Amino acid sequence: MPGMGMSVGMRAEPAPLDQSRGRRSVQARVVTAIGPLTIFAGVLWAFAQPYRLTFLHPRGQGFWWLAVEPPLLVILVGVLFGAFVAPGLVEDLQATEEDER
Amino acid sequence: MQPEAEFVHWLFATGFLVLGVCLLAESVVGPDVWGRSIWRAYLWPGAMFVMGVCMWPVMILFTNSTIHMVAHSAWAQVLMLSGGAELALARGKLRSPYWHLTVGLALVVSGAASLVHEQNDWLFSRAAFVHHAMGWVMIAGAIFPIARTFRPRSFALGAGFAATLLVISVLLYSHRDVAEIFGHISPIAGTPHR
Numbered sequence A: 001m002p003g004m005g006m007s008v009g010m011r012a013e014p015a016p017l018d019q020s021r022g023r024r025s026v027q028a029r030v031v032t033a034i035g036p037l038t039i040f041a042g043v044l045w046a047f048a049q050p051y052r053l054t055f056l057h058p059r060g061q062g063f064w065w066l067a068v069e070p071p072l073l074v075i076l077v078g079v080l081f082g083a084f085v086a087p088g089l090v091e092d093l094q095a096t097e098e099d100e101r
Numbered sequence B: 001m002q003p004e005a006e007f008v009h010w011l012f013a014t015g016f017l018v019l020g021v022c023l024l025a026e027s028v029v030g031p032d033v034w035g036r037s038i039w040r041a042y043l044w045p046g047a048m049f050v051m052g053v054c055m056w057p058v059m060i061l062f063t064n065s066t067i068h069m070v071a072h073s074a075w076a077q078v079l080m081l082s083g084g085a086e087l088a089l090a091r092g093k094l095r096s097p098y099w100h101l102t103v104g105l106a107l108v109v110s111g112a113a114s115l116v117h118e119q120n121d122w123l124f125s126r127a128a129f130v131h132h133a134m135g136w137v138m139i140a141g142a143i144f145p146i147a148r149t150f151r152p153r154s155f156a157l158g159a160g161f162a163a164t165l166l167v168i169s170v171l172l173y174s175h176r177d178v179a180e181i182f183g184h185i186s187p188i189a190g191t192p193h194r
Helices: A002-012 A016-048 A063-067 A070-100 B005-029 B038-061 B066-091 B097-116 B126-141 B143-150 B155-173
Strands: none
Touching: A016 A070, A016 B005, A070 B005, A070 B038, B005 B038, B005 B155, B038 B066, B066 B097, B097 B126, B097 B143, B126 B143, B126 B155, B143 B155
C-alpha cells in the first residue's frame, strides 16, 4: 500500500504554499487588529477616568489641560495606525504572498 | 504657558505608543514586508529621532537640578543617535547591522538617566515610582534590541522590544506630578491631585 500511505501523508501535511498562505492570513488579521485594539484601550480609559477628558467640561481649564488629553491621544494613535499603516501593510503582505507563488 | 511635567510625560508616552505599535506590526510581518514601503521603513526611526529633538526643549525648560539637565540631554542625544542610525540604515547610507545596537544603547542610557535623575525612593510619590520602574524596564528591555541585531527576523525578540516600549508608554501615561502610589505618598511630596 505505498500509494495509499503517500496520499495519507500528503493530506496530513499541508503544502508549504498553504502553510505560508495561512501564516500570512494570521499576520494580516493581527496587523488589522492593532489599530482597533489601541482605540478600544483609549475608549476604555476614557470611561474609567472621564475627568481626563477635559473637553467634556472645558470651563476653567488651562491650555495644556485642553490640548493634552491622554485617552484621546491613545485613540488618535489607533486611528492613524488603522487608517494609514495597517491597510498598506496588509496589501504588502498579499503582494509578498503573490511573489512567493 | 510652560506645561507641567505631567503633560510632557503624556506627550512622550504617545511617542512611545507610536514606536510600540509600529514595532509590534513590524515583528508580526517581518522586516522584509515592513520595509517594502520606504516611508514605512522611516516611520519608527523618524519618530524616535523627533522624540530626541523634542527632548532638547525639555532639557532647556525643566531645570529642576543639574542632574535633570544632564539626564535629559543624555536622553536627547541617544534618542537622536539611535533614530538617526536607524534612518540611515533604512536609507542605505549605513550598511553595518551593528548600528542597530544604538537602539539598545539608547534604552540603557535612557534607563540609567531615568534612575539617576530620580532622587526619591520608589514609594515617595507616583512620579518617583514611574521613574524607578521605567528605568529598570528600559535597562532590562535593552536585551531585546541588542539580541535583535543578531537575529533580526526573530518574532519573539521583535515582540519583546515592542512590549517594552508599550510598557514604558503605560508607565509614562500613569505619571502625575503629585499623586499616591499604592496608597503611599510622602508628606513632603505636596498635595496630591488625580
